[in-house]
Amino acid sequence: MVLESLVAGLLNTYLGKYIEDLDTTNLGISLFGGDVELTDLQLRPEALYELELPVEVKAGYVEKLSVDIPWTSLYTSPVKASLEGVYLVAGPVTDRKYDDGREKRLLDAVKRKKLQELDTPKISPQKDDETEKRKEQTFTEKLTATILNNLQLTIKKIHIRYEDKVSNPSSPFALGVTLRSLSGQSVNSRWEPVQVDSRATQMFKLIKLEDLAVYWNTGCKKLVSDYLTTDLWKDLMEECLDTCRIMKQDLDFLVRPISAVTRIAFDNTQTVDLDRPR
Numbered sequence: 001m002v003l004e005s006l007v008a009g010l011l012n013t014y015l016g017k018y019i020e021d022l023d024t025t026n027l028g029i030s031l032f033g034g035d036v037e038l039t040d041l042q043l044r045p046e047a048l049y050e051l052e053l054p055v056e057v058k059a060g061y062v063e064k065l066s067v068d069i070p071w072t073s074l075y076t077s078p079v080k081a082s083l084e085g086v087y088l089v090a091g092p093v094t095d096r097k098y099d100d101g102r103e104k105r106l107l108d109a110v111k112r113k114k115l116q117e118l119d120t121p122k123i124s125p126q127k128d129d130e131t132e133k134r135k136e137q138t139f140t141e142k143l144t145a146t147i148l149n150n151l152q153l154t155i156k157k158i159h160i161r162y163e164d165k166v167s168n169p170s171s172p173f174a175l176g177v178t179l180r181s182l183s184g185q186s187v188n189s190r191w192e193p194v195q196v197d198s199r200a201t202q203m204f205k206l207i208k209l210e211d212l213a214v215y216w217n218t219g220c221k222k223l224v225s226d227y228l229t230t231d232l233w234k235d236l237m238e239e240c241l242d243t244c245r246i247m248k249q250d251l252d253f254l255v256r257p258i259s260a261v262t263r264i265a266f267d268n269t270q271t272v273d274l275d276r277p278r
Contacts (some may be wrong), residue, residue: 010147011067018047019062037066048090055162059228060088063157074143076195078150078185086155087237089224090162118128155182159237163223171224173218176251178241180211191263201269207262215251220249 009111019044043060070077158179165172184207188194196203224247227233240246 007086010144015065018043019065033069035066037064038066039102041065043088047088054092054093058089058091058163058225059233061234062086063156065215069165071260075146078152078195080152080154082154082156084156084162085232086158086160088160089158089228089233089237091225092164092166095164097168097212116204142198144151146196148201149196149198149200150186152185156180157238157241158182159241161224161237163225165223171218172220172223173244174223176215177212178213178215178257179209180241180257182209183207185262189265199277201267203266205264205266207264208260209262210259212255212259213251213253213257214255215253217246217249217252220247221250 033077043062045057047057047060048055061277062083064083066082068080069273070079158176159175159176161174163172163174167173184205185193186196186202187206189202189204191204191206224233224236225237236246240251244251
């Protein structure tokens, strides 16, 4: 169960701070079969705390989270993870009555971030001897690095919306980001799919996005946050991805839907080379 616990721990580390009640115990049992699919997940109210802004999640929902793990070929095949139907409505913390429990959760999230920053190791100067610079990896460290280096991530149907009726009560506004799909995978220098070794000092990633857009609507007569007590808000957020309309109002785009393919090269060495970007 070591491998299952490792993967469950990774999911909890990277998703647990955003997703409510992510049960790593049951998750580990599910992962044993190689596939796991979680549906109807709720996002934490403090999921946006890393922005360090006076905003909070009013409602957050993930339609489906799935993970495909090739247990028999972890070093030669990628772990595939996908998120589908990510809808989030955010707003200022000042537009609601004081909630002691909610405030405590937000404060705890900020404290956790500060502790993580303190625990982050500083990069030490490079030593001349390569064997001294790179310590021998343990089995767990090697496997973790391999999984993260080769993770194939796919996200579909994203709609994040910030609504504010406090700044100007006579003219509420909404700022939103929509994305049809986003995917990323490891490739070689020729941009062909490849499995990356855990000790690789250079990595290449191919990122594809479809229909990324940003909108800003002012004078909103109705807000999605008015319907958070029912499932209607989810339908409104999803339909907007196809119609570019919400609450009978056309989206006023700051950035019209764009699609792109991005090629990224990473240099994981600690060598300072001003002629080569990292």
